[in-house]
Each structure stands twice: as structure tokens, then as C-alpha cells.
Amino acid sequence: MKHFIFIIILLSSCLLVTAQKKYEVTTNTFLNIRSYASTEAPVIGTIDDGGEVDVYEISNGWAKISYNDGFAYVSSQYLRESISNEVVSKKKNSNFKFDVSSLTFGNGGVEWMVFAIAGISVILLIIRKRRGDDPLEGTEYSINWILFLTVSILELVYISLMGSDAIWFCIPDKVGWLWTIIDFIIFGFVVYNQIMCYFNTLVDVEYNSGGGFDKRWGLYSWAGGVITAILSGIFFPTALPFILIAFVICQLIQIVLIFKGTLSYGGVGNAFLCTAVYLLGSLASILILAHFVVLLIIVLVAYFILSIIGKTSSSRGCCRSCSHYSGGYCNYHGMYISSPDSKTCDYYR
Structure with a gap:
């Protein structure tokens, strides 16, 4: 039974789930759909203003969308995330309360x-x-x-x-x-x-x-x-x-x-x-x-x-009054301090 559990855990760590989000088109007329992420790519369709698309990822100003059982690209400049993606209100106070x-x-x-x-x-x-x-x-x-x-x-x-x-x-x-x-x-x-x-x-x-x-x-x-x-x-x-x-x-x-x-x-x-x-x-x-x-x-x-x-933060700084500081030498860091009169080690300043 234990080897079955190991297999399931191994499987889940390798499982990749393609996430999609809906975005709304915000042009005044329509938005061109292109075959690849470039203004030189052929236009294979359009989306009217206010229409929604399923976006897989956004990179370098282009959004990869689902189109005709495949993928296509549109300019992300004219997209905004649809309100249907919201699950929980983000107006939470700092007292860790969950309503x-x-x-x-x-x-x-x-x-x-x-x-x-x-x-x-x-x-x-x-x-x-x-x-x-x-x-x-x-x-x-x-x-x-x-x-x-x-x-x-x-x-x-x-x-x-x-x-x-x-x-x-x-x-x-x-x-x-x-x-x-x-x-x-x-x-x-x-x-x-x-x-x-x-x-x-x-x-x-x-x-x-x-x-x-x-x-x-x-x-x-x-x-x-x-x-x-x-x-x-x-x-x-x-x-x-x-x-x-x-x-x-x-x-x-x-x-x-x-x-x-x-x-x-x-x-x-x-x-x-x-x-x-x-x-x-x-x-x-x-x-x-x-x-x-x-x-x-x-x-x-x-x-x-x-x-x-x-x-990193805990290793920085050495005060003259520290117990590990004596005669210009920092026992904590194992080094001489260039300016014994300074409060903090110059090396870490």
C-alpha cells in the first residue's frame, strides 16, 4: 500500500494544470486576432469591443488566447481582466478577519x-x-x-x-x-x-x-x-x-x-x-x-x-559596545575593523 501512496505523491508533483482567465476587449471597434505574437502576423479573426477571451498567458505585450480549438494571439494593451474572475473581495482589514x-x-x-x-x-x-x-x-x-x-x-x-x-x-x-x-x-x-x-x-x-x-x-x-x-x-x-x-x-x-x-x-x-x-x-x-x-x-x-x-541581515553590523568586539578585532565576524572608533563595522556599512 505504501508504494501506491508514493506513486500518487510523485504523480501529483509532476502534474501540470493549464490555467486560464477571462479578459474583456476594450477597443472602440474590434481587436485583431493574429496567428502569432507579432504585428506582422496574419489576421485570422477579430473580437468586437466588450467581447471576452480565454487568456493562457501574457508576455511582451501579447496575450495567448484560445481560438478555434487552438491558440492565437491578441494585443494585451486592449484587454482588461473580466470581473467574473474575482472570487473573494480584496477589501480585507489588517486584523486578519475573514468574513x-x-x-x-x-x-x-x-x-x-x-x-x-x-x-x-x-x-x-x-x-x-x-x-x-x-x-x-x-x-x-x-x-x-x-x-x-x-x-x-x-x-x-x-x-x-x-x-x-x-x-x-x-x-x-x-x-x-x-x-x-x-x-x-x-x-x-x-x-x-x-x-x-x-x-x-x-x-x-x-x-x-x-x-x-x-x-x-x-x-x-x-x-x-x-x-x-x-x-x-x-x-x-x-x-x-x-x-x-x-x-x-x-x-x-x-x-x-x-x-x-x-x-x-x-x-x-x-x-x-x-x-x-x-x-x-x-x-x-x-x-x-x-x-x-x-x-x-x-x-x-x-x-x-x-x-x-x-x-544576511543578522550577520551585518558590529557595535563597539558588543562583547565580541575588542581592540579593533571583531570576534563574531573574525576580522579586524578598519576604524575602531566607528560604531558599526565599515566592512558591513
């Missing part, structure tokens, strides 16, 4: 799912602690898989609708620093609990179906598929369609193995239940873990930078 009523519910009004997901995770944690080493049975088993599928569906819907704003609850500008820290800890708990509940629930439904199936095809293909897709995207972009086909085939094999192992013992209902827990659970677990890993990397990088700044 739930400040939510704007701009992305389909799904921000409430964060609280629902956290609440269900607490219930799943209680069931997991009561579970022990033996698979669940009876009423508790039914409650567990229902809650697990519910929270997995909520997570998939929430992430698909919120996009790049999915982790708004860990952004200081939106909720304040205190709630950012608290929410980060809660987020970590939800992610860890999700992974543990996924493997437990998968074992439970397999046991209660009366059959058994090999999980390696599905779980290993997640890791292998994403890693090879990233490497292929960097070195061999033309191989991406073949990698996708191979990944889909591996997932279909996993579904066949689930049905083959459970159909004759537990019937069609249990076969579909095992398949739903595997597919929805794995996808939801990987997506939320990917979001958390990205956030964790940002936190670690920030901590590393701050620690370097702290060490």
Missing part, C-alpha cells in the same frame, strides 16, 4: 464547496479512525463509500469550475495572513485524509464485492503517463497523442480487470461501484494533491528566501 459573506460567488457560486469538502473530510476521518485494519462492512461501509464518492465529485466539480482560483483560501490578499496559515494546515489535512480514505475505500468495495482485482495497471499508468507526457512535451511533442492513447488503454484495462474480478461474485452493481471509486477517487485525489504540492513548493521557496535574507 464568509465577502465571497462574491463569481465562478458559478461554488466557493461553498470548500466548506462542504472540509466537513465531509472530518466525517471520513472519524470513520477511518474507527475502521482499524479490517475492511468496513454493513451500514458503516455504505456510509463511507457514499461520503467518499460525494466528496470526490464535489472536488472535481469545484476544481473544474474554479480553475486557477481553486486555492483562493490560501491567498493572503483574499483572506489575510492568519487565515492563510490556518487554511494551509486544513488543506494539508484534507489532502492526506483523502489519499488514505481513497485506498481504504478501494479495499472496502473490493472486499464487499466478494471478488478481487489487480490495481497496478491503473495506478502505475497514472504515474507513468504523466511523467512521460511531461518529458515528451519537452523533447518529443509529436509523441503526446500516442502517450495519451497508451494511458487510456491502461485505464480501460484496469476497468476490465475490476469488472472481471467483481462481476461474477458481486454482480453489476458492485462492479460499477468499484469502478466509480477507482476512477473518481484517483482523479480527485491526484488533482487536490497537485494543487497542494504547488502551494507547498511556493511556501518552501518563500521560506528559503526569507531564511537567506534573515541570515
Whole structure:
């Protein structure tokens, strides 16, 4: 079981999610759409004033947009971010207060799912602690898989609708620093609990179906598929369609193995239940873990930078009155000071 968890963690750290944001056109007439980022590029279409476009990135005055199932470019000078991208009001005071009523519910009004997901995770944690080493049975088993599928569906819907704003609850500008820290800890708990509940629930439904199936095809293909897709995207972009086909085939094999192992013992209902827990659970677990890993990397990088700044600032300055200063020599820095009468070391001035 531990090697499965390692695979999921490895997979999530490699998962790349393309973020989009909506922008509104602000010209008086229309905005030209070009095939590449240059005024010399052919015009392949136009967008009227007030129209909206999905922007992937903005660089050197050009915005990369979604156009006809592909990509195109428009001048970013005539774009402004659509108000539909706003999730939470930025008017927060300095007392670290977070007011739930400040939510704007701009992305389909799904921000409430964060609280629902956290609440269900607490219930799943209680069931997991009561579970022990033996698979669940009876009423508790039914409650567990229902809650697990519910929270997995909520997570998939929430992430698909919120996009790049999915982790708004860990952004200081939106909720304040205190709630950012608290929410980060809660987020970590939800992610860890999700992974543990996924493997437990998968074992439970397999046991209660009366059959058994090999999980390696599905779980290993997640890791292998994403890693090879990233490497292929960097070195061999033309191989991406073949990698996708191979990944889909591996997932279909996993579904066949689930049905083959459970159909004759537990019937069609249990076969579909095992398949739903595997597919929805794995996808939801990987997506939320990917979001958390990205956030964790940002936190670690920030901590590393701050620690370097702290060490640099703490090493500067040497007062004549300090205990480590004597006869023009600084014992703390291990060097002579050029001007013993100065209060601070000239070298660090």
C-alpha cells in the first residue's frame, strides 16, 4: 500500500494544470486576432469591443488566447481582466478577519464547496479512525463509500469550475495572513485524509464485492503517463497523442480487470461501484494533491528566501559596545575593523 501512496505523491508533483482567465476587449471597434505574437502576423479573426477571451498567458505585450480549438494571439494593451474572475473581495482589514459573506460567488457560486469538502473530510476521518485494519462492512461501509464518492465529485466539480482560483483560501490578499496559515494546515489535512480514505475505500468495495482485482495497471499508468507526457512535451511533442492513447488503454484495462474480478461474485452493481471509486477517487485525489504540492513548493521557496535574507541581515553590523568586539578585532565576524572608533563595522556599512 505504501508504494501506491508514493506513486500518487510523485504523480501529483509532476502534474501540470493549464490555467486560464477571462479578459474583456476594450477597443472602440474590434481587436485583431493574429496567428502569432507579432504585428506582422496574419489576421485570422477579430473580437468586437466588450467581447471576452480565454487568456493562457501574457508576455511582451501579447496575450495567448484560445481560438478555434487552438491558440492565437491578441494585443494585451486592449484587454482588461473580466470581473467574473474575482472570487473573494480584496477589501480585507489588517486584523486578519475573514468574513464568509465577502465571497462574491463569481465562478458559478461554488466557493461553498470548500466548506462542504472540509466537513465531509472530518466525517471520513472519524470513520477511518474507527475502521482499524479490517475492511468496513454493513451500514458503516455504505456510509463511507457514499461520503467518499460525494466528496470526490464535489472536488472535481469545484476544481473544474474554479480553475486557477481553486486555492483562493490560501491567498493572503483574499483572506489575510492568519487565515492563510490556518487554511494551509486544513488543506494539508484534507489532502492526506483523502489519499488514505481513497485506498481504504478501494479495499472496502473490493472486499464487499466478494471478488478481487489487480490495481497496478491503473495506478502505475497514472504515474507513468504523466511523467512521460511531461518529458515528451519537452523533447518529443509529436509523441503526446500516442502517450495519451497508451494511458487510456491502461485505464480501460484496469476497468476490465475490476469488472472481471467483481462481476461474477458481486454482480453489476458492485462492479460499477468499484469502478466509480477507482476512477473518481484517483482523479480527485491526484488533482487536490497537485494543487497542494504547488502551494507547498511556493511556501518552501518563500521560506528559503526569507531564511537567506534573515541570515544576511543578522550577520551585518558590529557595535563597539558588543562583547565580541575588542581592540579593533571583531570576534563574531573574525576580522579586524578598519576604524575602531566607528560604531558599526565599515566592512558591513
